[in-house]
Amino acid sequence: MSVYRAGYPEVYDLVMRHRGRDHPAEAAALARLVRHRNPTAASLLDVACGTGLHLEHLRSHFAAVTGVDLSAQMLARAATRVPGVALHVGDMRELDLAAAFDAVVCLFAVPHLRCTVELDRAVARLAAHLTSRGVLAVEPWYPPEAFVPGYVARDMVQERDRVVVRLSHSTWLDGARDRIRMTVHQADADPAAGIRHDTGTTDLTLFRPEHFAAAFGRAGLTAAHVAAPPFRWGLWVARPAGAAGAA
Template sequence: MDRQTDRDVSDVSNLLYRHPELYEVVYDGAGHAVAKLAETILHDQLGRRAESLLDIGCGTGRDLEYLATHIPDVVGVDHQQAMIDYARTRRPEINFQTGDMRTLRLERAFEAITCFGYALANIHANRDIDKAIATFAAHSQPGTVLILEMIDPQRTDKLPRSFTIDIPDLRAEAIAEYRHHYAQQLLERRRTWRRAQGLVHDHVNFRLIYPKELEHYLDNHGFEVLGAYELSEKLNAASAFVAARYRGEQS
């Protein structure tokens, strides 16, 4: 059954999305670990640096800022307007745009496409996941390398349970609780921030996509899975970075 609606995609209440400056404090990037892994994957698969890259779900643009030091033509897209506004202010040299990964069409192709931070997991309905993969294909050319950061359904116990904000104007700590909704393949996270001013609650549902399921979506849109990679960093311990190459739509 596939009864979810557009509302499910925006079923997110997140303090860090509303305040992107705090997002960069909590998720400090671990020395650009994700971007460096993507750089390695792209070099291994292309045999050289990529000349162009589209980052869908770019957030504050920190990963893209690092990748832009090696890739001359980069574009970042995110559904959260506050994130794009912050990214444009902090990183004005990069082309950032607001867009929905289900419908985005920039009318051009890239040599590399990335989607980090569980952005794809915010898409819940099967038909919308299919639309998102179609968007990746619409911006690909034969040989384009796609890298997706996915939640490994077998390692959800590795997702972070505690979070801290410690800056001059704000001290806050949060505990996250997770609950599986198996029939819908959703993982619910409820996070409560404790600060001097009181409590702030976060809520998000992540869609869990299993490896063969993802392979099916990708294959339907002309992608061949190349492999999966991991990082040992705490905040990415539950992640599988899936690389795929676009072969083109089959006639």
């Protein structure tokens, strides 16, 4: 289980809300994508839902939504945003909710998998939670050739009297050409708590399109990569091989 220092999910949530992602527009795009393929879709599972930034808007498009995340702390934050929504602690590589959904979505989580073996396991578990006409949507990230070694990213967020600064620096990991290590430093200044800061590293995998295609095929799904504004890198959309209509 992922464990974060006290207060980190709140800081994460604050940064993600100000990063430029249009969560209402992304939720609406997902709903259109799903209903184009399955017009009667009523239930949705958001895997790696984090603090519920998409669930908050997805629940206005689907009759029943459920969230899963590896971190109980993230889910505690999500519970305050989407009260009444079923939330489960779970690892996408081992997921077993004993339930099936008309739509399963997994947004910006796949890069945290370590290799194609883990990608295969995760996709298989996501596929296991689809109804016979279900739709799976997975958000990819950029491929290895698009990575800029030494890339520096920065965020500065001010909300009322609170200021958060986040800096990250990314390099190839141990000479690999599909794995990167991102070092992240965050400073959080609050009138009551003062200044808190921490530094940590996250290792990420840059999967290629052929890795996704192979994983979906091995899970018995028909898949395609589609442009899906406002998702910058598009979405992989997959359906059970016997489902009517194209992926």
